[in-house]
Amino acid sequence: MQKPFYIDDLDALREKLSRAKRDGSLMGRVRDSVMRRSRNAPENFPWFTPFTALVTGEKKDIENAKESIRGYLKTLDPQTFGMGLQFHFWCFAFPHARWSLYFHWLCEMGAWDAAEEKKIKEELLTFQYINFFYGMRTKPEPECVDNQTMSLCFSNALLGHLFNETAMAKRMYDDGIRRLPSLIGGIPTSGYSGEGSTYMDYVVGPSIPFIVELLERTESGDWFCKSLPPHGGSAESVCRMIAREWMPNGLLLPWDHYGYVIPMRSCIAFAASRSEDPFYSELLERQANWSYDQSIGWGYDDLIWSLIWWPEKKQKRAKFASWHEPEVGAALVSEDSQLYLMQMWDESTPVYPTRAHVNPNSLILSAYGSPLMIDGVVDKKCTDFNFDDTWREVSYMDIGTSRKFNFGAGCGGAHSVILVDNWQGMRASKEYRQAEMIEFSQKEKSVMADVTPIYREKLSDVKMIRRRSRLCCERFWLIEDLAIFAEEHDVSARFFFRPNLIKSKQGVTLETNEGVRLSLIPIIGPDKKTCKTIKGYPERLDGESLMIDFKQKGKECRWLWLAWPEATRKINTDVSEGWQAVPDPTGKLEISEVKFDANAVEVPLTIPPYLQRDLPVVRRWWFKREINIPKETSWLRLPKQMLNLRVWLNGKELDVSEHKIRMNLMEPEIRIPDKLLGKKVEIVLCCDTGYSQYASDGNGGGGFYGKPVILVGQDAPGVEKAEYRDGMVIVKSGNQEFKVKHKLMDF
Amino acid sequence: MNSTFDMMEYCAANATKKDDASFKKILTCLSDDNWRVRYAAAIALGDRKDPNAVDALVQVLDNEDKAPLFSQPKLEGGAHAGSNVPFSVIFPKGTTEATKEAWRRRGRLIQAACLALGNIGKTSPKALEKLHRYTTDQKCDYSVRAASCKALGQLASPESLPILEKATKDEEWCTSCEARKAVKKILK
Known part of the structure; x- marks a missing residue:
């Protein structure tokens, strides 16, 4: 085993994760949830497979990772004919850099035979040179400071470094690495790029650890705290702003473009490892949603990098502050x-x-x-x-048509x-x-x-x-x-x-x-x-x-x-524990066909069952438990992102369609019908989960997250004067x- | 040196050399059948800054102007960036491999040639004519328009001013930004 890039000490990483598993810490549970999906459904979670191979070193995991990379390579030529690669090349550059990194990890593990290794390396490098070196040279230097240029420069610098035995790689490295410091320094000292919370959290933030660690390994020195020209921005100030975008309600500020989103974690994990500010650990250990997933920098490996950067040090508790x-x-x-x-x-x-x-x-x-x-x-x-005065038509965003x-x-x-x-x-x-x-x-x-x-x-x-x-x-x-x-x-x-x-x-x-x-x-x-x-x-x-x-x-x-x-409501009872869970692999079961019997597993209804135990990774799941409903007006709060949720109370289905959009971001609160108040009620739920990173109904592989509770009303007298x-x-x-x-x- | 990759590598590896033999070999690569090799050669010639490459680069632009680079219609099929899920695209009936190659490269080779001309810093009337046309040609991708603006700024010919001033109003930011920079350089 040589040295997989970004992982200074593989044994230490393995030991950290094993310790977390043994201790049953949050890091350990996240590790398990990743490994389970990666090993039980590698084809659905390709972005997890190289990490799993690295951590276990097992033959089957290595083979899964190799297949993921081979699959990626097969998409390269067809992607060339899409408007995405042609006009939005940065979205492809960032994931290409990480697939190349994962290929390199496997090279370091001796996973490929020489011929295949050479073929893949040449393919990755050629694709980079003709698409993303080209893309980077399109972005004006030094004026263009945004998530797009950051993705392009980073990808050129990383591939250039990884494969620096070739001349093309060196050429890409020189131009990429030269521009990286000014892309961080070009962000204002506030740390806010101006592109909105979504771009900050999903592209700029996740790229910061990669860039800082690349600069530190190639140019030496501390690149996290350093204030850089031209505007004095620093990696630390970007991380701080991203942490500030987290709101106590579990969402990011709906600042500028796109609006409310659920926060990602890898940038916060990195900042926690580099800063003494306990707020990062607070977000990581207590505020983050670990079931949700979304592509960061157009790839589904936020959980992987969260685990890699996650520090073991115990920080004192911090709170949200002005x-x-x-x-x-x-x-x-x-x-x-x-x-x-x-x-x-x-x-x-x-x-x-x-x-x-x-x-x-x-x-x-x-x-x-x-x-x-x-x-x-x-x-x-x-x-x-x-x-009337805010229409715009552009012809540079699509192939064969204007927008x-x-x-x-x-x-x-x-x-x-x-x-x-x-x-x-x-x-x-x-x-x-x-x-x-x-x-x-x-x-x-x-x-x-x-x-x-x-x-x-x-x-x-x-x-x-x-x-x-x-x-x-x-x-x-x-x-x-x-x-x-x-x-x-x-x-x-x-x-x-x-x-x-x-x-x-x-x-x-x-x-x-x-x-x-x-x-x-x-x-x-x-x-x-x-x-x-x-x-x-x-x-x-x-x-x-x-x-x-x-x-x-x-x-x-x-x-x-x-x-x-x-x-106007308060929590009455925590009902998160003790739900019987039944997988529905075909997604076609009717409620009468679901067998809630001795074979049904019992799980807390907080994250999908296959994240908690070695269970099949299937899209649809059924859940059941009995709950004593209070006599007063009551609501059932359920986890967010229970996709296509259906709810039956004592066998009668409730219409929950009004919650459909909202529960992507918020935990729905479902009013219990008055006639059931004060009674023991059998609740059956059916929902889809994020079972795949790329299936059209896979929700990016992100599952539901939350804590079911029963709520009752509380006094809200309003303003009298x-x-x-x-x-x-x-x-x-x-x-x-x-x-x-x-x-x-x-x- | 048989494979496409090897030839691209050769160009990159000799991009800072000054000897005649490698210059000639890169010029040969500039007319290779495979556009990836031509692309790597154009980049290398720009890095070498040898004025003797100008005519060959203009010839490349001539050839590219005849290719159906920007004729691709919107095609069925596609996948997320970074995806490893297999997919295919459906081409119009009769699409030849040569046309597909043109659609694959679109403005890449033109960009490389334009930037190379700018880097070399010496030009010819024909080169200028080409660059002027690309600067505002909305049929070209913005990567081409931006590159030609940048090159014209490096070449700093006063006769480029009117066209560059027009390009400062391009809807696309990279192009207008490079055009503004070029105007400033020329006026300096």
Whole structure:
């Protein structure tokens, strides 16, 4: 055995994983879940097979890994005729680099005969040279700093290093490695690339460990902490920002493009191994979803690299904390992590804001585990943001056809911001500093930012547009908006909330499917408003949102908002244990045919059974257990991502279709019919799991994740009084009264 | 040196040499039947910066202009990036292997030749004419347009200014970015 690249000490890695297995630690359970899928269904989990071969060194595992690589090689030529490889080559470059790395691992293990090794090496190198060296040379140096160029430069540098006995490899290495430092250094010091949480977490973040470790092995020195030119970015600041994008509700901030997603883990594992900050370990050990999977850098090996980078050191527990980055935004978090507010003012892309959206002082709120506001992208049917001035047609993205699309969802009108004169397609037309943070106080949990410039570009009489947010008494938020002009203007304060709107005397009140309410009440400023349901925005979560516009007209327009969250449900019983599980290999069983007998295994309903034990990796599973339902109104909370879920209570099927989209991101809470309250109920569930990384119904190999519980209602008295008097905000709810000093923003 | 890989390797291995023998051999590779070898040769000639390669590179562009590089229709079939699941694509009836090869390479060889011309830094009227045309030709992939803008910036000929200024308005970012840089270089 030589040295598999990136694994300095294979024996140490094997020992770490064996120890974790012996100890029954989370790392050990994740290791087991990976190995089980890899060994029981290698054809469904090809990305796991090289790692399994490396860890076990067993002949069968090595053969599986070789087959995965042979399979990949067979796709290369047909891929050439797709618009993906031709126009979006970076998506292919990053996985090509990792398949090449896995091939190299197997070479180091002596897995190939000489002829096959030579043939594959030449094939991988040639494909790299004609596609991704070509792709890298298309991206302007040094101007292009994004996930695409990072993928291309990394792939050239890595292959170049791995196969450096050839001249082509050396040529690719030289150009790739030269550009890598400036791709990290080209990211602002905030660590935020501007491309949105999805690209940050799924491409930029996962590439950081690969790049840092490659640079350290080839150029020496510490490349994790080093601040690099041209903008002073560092790998550490990128990791820190990615960790900050994790919200206490289990999702990433729906920042800029794409919207809410479930966080990935390998970048966090790497940061935990390199940093003393205990928050990384907190995310890794307690917050991460280990059943979910999605391609990182267009390959399904996030779990593999999480295991490789995962440190054994025990860190003290950390909690979510408020943060600020003057260039991009700030978050205010309550001590118990239940209340979360993020205010953003990151720069948007001028002219075509498709990735870095126009979101000057837009807000994201979350309370008691439930996201309350939305952002993201629209589904194909949604036309609400197809503004007249935001159409674009391009011919460089597809073969044989042009693509016409509307980028309105990236503009101001699709965000929770102040709109002036109803310019919904609000965006910058050139580069300039669009916003500035005015104040942030960790102690006061307060943040204020000025976003005047992006409004002033079109409306020269704009004197000031600012928003200040505060988390008060660890219980509610105050949000103040101020817009001042030389002339009179129509001003809207636009908010995008999750459904559903419920009746309220003042302002608006919504209640999410998780039973969390939010009342938004204008304490100062008019309550004149319109409300519209936007179907298809966002395309994720509920698949719709409430667009609320509060309106006023004048030279000085001000609102002071009370945002009051309340949980209306609480956990009554943990029902995660003791579920009988039956596989349905054909996926065709009817409930009457499912044999819940002595042969059925009993598992906790927290992750798919085949992740917990050596069971068949099949798509469809049935589950059953009895539950005592409380006498009061009750809900059954189930894990998220139980695909195509069906539920029977005492043999009668419930309609759970309303949860279908939402449960990709959130644990569904299913109302128990009143007639079953206070009774022992037999619950049968049928769902599909992510049984394959590439099957069209395989969900990327990601399974369900969560903890079934029974919930019951709890008091939510709402806001009885909210007023501003003598510099003081007074809020009364139930038997509680809050008084908060609040100095209004002035000009 | 028989295989395609060996010939590509030869070009790369001799990309920084100065001797005549290897130069001639790379020029031979530039007219090889296999475009991968021609591509590797063009890159190597750019790295060698030998002005004697300009005419041969222009000849490559002439040949590429006659090939059906960008004529591929959208084809049925496809797979995820990085996938190892077998799949095939369905070609229109009568598609020849030569056409498939053209569709495989699209703008790769043109890009390599354009960048090589830019690197060499000496040009000919015919080379300039080609580069000017690629700069704004929307029938070419953006990799070609961006490469020709970059090359024109390196060649820094004032007569390229009008076409480059037009290219600064290209819808595609890499192209407009390279065009802006090229304009700056020429005006410097």
